[in-house]
Amino acid sequence: MTFGLVCLATLALAAPAPPTTSDLPDSIDVDAVRPIVVQHDGRWMPLDTLARDVVETITGRSFFQGRDPVLWLLAWTFDPGTYQDVPLVRVGNAQLRAELGLPADRRVFSYNELAMSHRFHGLLDALAALPPSHKLDPLEAKVSQINATLTLMRRVFHNDVIRPIPDPNHAFGTWRPITHRHDSDVPALASAVLAWEALRESFLDDDGPSFASAASKLTGSLEQLPAAHRPDPRRIAVELRYNRFAPFRVSWITMVVGAHLAGVASLTARRWLKGVAVFVMIAALIILSVGLSQRWAIAGRIPAANMYESLLFLGWGAAAFGIVSLLLLRDRVVTMTASGVGALSLFLAETLPIDHYIRPIAPVLQDTVWMSLHVPVTMVSYAALALAAFVAHGQLAVMAAAPHRTRWAETIDRLHTWYIHAGCIMLATGIFTGSMWAASSWGRYWGWDPKEVWSLIALLGYLAILHFRRPREALPPWVYGVATFLGVIVVAILLRHLGPWNAVKLTAFLAGVAACVLFATTHGLFATAAKSVLAFWLIIMTYVGVNYVLGIGLHSYGFGTGAVVRYLFLLGGIDLAFVALCTTVYLARRLPPAPRAEPLPAA
Numbered sequence: 001m002t003f004g005l006v007c008l009a010t011l012a013l014a015a016p017a018p019p020t021t022s023d024l025p026d027s028i029d030v031d032a033v034r035p036i037v038v039q040h041d042g043r044w045m046p047l048d049t050l051a052r053d054v055v056e057t058i059t060g061r062s063f064f065q066g067r068d069p070v071l072w073l074l075a076w077t078f079d080p081g082t083y084q085d086v087p088l089v090r091v092g093n094a095q096l097r098a099e100l101g102l103p104a105d106r107r108v109f110s111y112n113e114l115a116m117s118h119r120f121h122g123l124l125d126a127l128a129a130l131p132p133s134h135k136l137d138p139l140e141a142k143v144s145q146i147n148a149t150l151t152l153m154r155r156v157f158h159n160d161v162i163r164p165i166p167d168p169n170h171a172f173g174t175w176r177p178i179t180h181r182h183d184s185d186v187p188a189l190a191s192a193v194l195a196w197e198a199l200r201e202s203f204l205d206d207d208g209p210s211f212a213s214a215a216s217k218l219t220g221s222l223e224q225l226p227a228a229h230r231p232d233p234r235r236i237a238v239e240l241r242y243n244r245f246a247p248f249r250v251s252w253i254t255m256v257v258g259a260h261l262a263g264v265a266s267l268t269a270r271r272w273l274k275g276v277a278v279f280v281m282i283a284a285l286i287i288l289s290v291g292l293s294q295r296w297a298i299a300g301r302i303p304a305a306n307m308y309e310s311l312l313f314l315g316w317g318a319a320a321f322g323i324v325s326l327l328l329l330r331d332r333v334v335t336m337t338a339s340g341v342g343a344l345s346l347f348l349a350e351t352l353p354i355d356h357y358i359r360p361i362a363p364v365l366q367d368t369v370w371m372s373l374h375v376p377v378t379m380v381s382y383a384a385l386a387l388a389a390f391v392a393h394g395q396l397a398v399m400a401a402a403p404h405r406t407r408w409a410e411t412i413d414r415l416h417t418w419y420i421h422a423g424c425i426m427l428a429t430g431i432f433t434g435s436m437w438a439a440s441s442w443g444r445y446w447g448w449d450p451k452e453v454w455s456l457i458a459l460l461g462y463l464a465i466l467h468f469r470r471p472r473e474a475l476p477p478w479v480y481g482v483a484t485f486l487g488v489i490v491v492a493i494l495l496r497h498l499g500p501w502n503a504v505k506l507t508a509f510l511a512g513v514a515a516c517v518l519f520a521t522t523h524g525l526f527a528t529a530a531k532s533v534l535a536f537w538l539i540i541m542t543y544v545g546v547n548y549v550l551g552i553g554l555h556s557y558g559f560g561t562g563a564v565v566r567y568l569f570l571l572g573g574i575d576l577a578f579v580a581l582c583t584t585v586y587l588a589r590r591l592p593p594a595p596r597a598e599p600l601p602a603a
Helices: 002-014 047-059 069-078 094-100 111-115 118-128 138-157 187-204 208-224 233-245 247-268 271-299 307-329 332-351 369-401 406-442 450-467 477-497 503-521 525-550 563-590
Strands: 037-040 043-046
Touching: 037 047, 043 047, 043 233, 047 069, 047 138, 047 233, 069 138, 069 187, 094 118, 094 138, 111 138, 118 138, 187 208, 233 247, 233 271, 247 271, 247 307, 247 332, 271 307, 271 332, 307 332, 307 369, 307 406, 332 369, 332 406, 369 406, 369 525, 369 563, 406 450, 406 525, 450 503, 450 525, 477 503, 503 525, 525 563
Parallel strands: none
Antiparallel strands: 037 043
């Protein structure tokens, strides 16, 4: 192994300067090979999707350096010796670069630089020695990710990723790449091998007409091969349109335009501009719905199986719920808030480092009627409560900065209350349908899984907001007596299951008790808005924190470590500081002025 590494190092030192995008062919039209059906990651897809997936996995961007991903994939496959020394893999973790002895002033490294690193192999050996139940820390997770990237690159360089040869006997058999080892007794297969070689030579020679001719022969040969199963050509065509159109990016950009138009319409009170803003939001919702329907057709299931798809439904729920609210309330603020929240969720789906490709899902997540009901209803409830939190931030700012604007505060409060009422009803419905889904998948309705517990905590938090929204004087004394009695019972039950005690458990317990007291004893418009902002972090904990902070439980579609946890704590601290600042200003303005001293009588 050491001798092999030394040889590779010698070759790397003697290699020419790494190529750039100018070394890619310029006269090649890859549209001829883009629809070729291949098998990858447990499903059938066009070569265009495979190229986007592979290039983004390796470089972090599907259109790396602004070039077509199909060009990159073919270049890596046809000319592996050249591209093994091209910096493609990003190592952004400074600690990992120090561990590997890599230059601190660089962020992107080549396959050979990483694969030949003795320190990297040492980290891999340490990673392999960990028990299966061990949760990876950020450094270990990055090492595992880079190892998976290098493995994928090695497969690309060995022509083991592009697999267009179907299994002739088994419908779910593994498809194969085009190599010289195939049985030449099958005429179509021999023709495909010859066409593949011609495709390779014309690509390396940058010969556009020859490449188009070879691509046509290759496509015809692959279609004549015996196959136990071929995907529906209409589904492949839908996936190509989905890749080309990028509906979710178009949708969030359209929502941003609608939010700006609605904001201008609210400030200028122009009715025609308000109508334009509503029209733009409806157009964005239609584009988003088309994208979701395309993804549904491609995957053959409802697009609600991972974090990316749930964010898509969150944006769809915000826009759809905003239109319904606009029809019922006829409030100009609805268009701006719905477009803003919808655009934010879709923007996060497009920009966060989460997988946005269609993957096979676990059998427990297979599409059932309860899954098709639970996920959309739950995400629409999250969207309604997100709108409530968005409005609550504005209400806090208005009541703190302009306390004399009582009509503004009351108008915002009516919209805020509507959002919370609707969100609570849908959240309860989502919990109910989720329990039915759990019964059909896991054989029990409720198992105190962390996701289930936090969803119940979030629902109880919003129910407390609704029940203690009225002024203190309007509630009879027995309400507080019953609430205290039930609270003592809950605390007694919890105390039996929290032992043995430590500092973390004690802090969490006291914080929970303080939050319950705060939600039950504060009243009024300002208190309701502040509690809504804080309660939405229960939704965030249910939606993101269970997967990225706790990292345990059966709902494992979004596990992760590292930056997400830091961002959550950073944003939570900023939001808490905003609430504290608004509360301080609001209370300071409400304090009665100090009495003026009376002048002394004259002598």
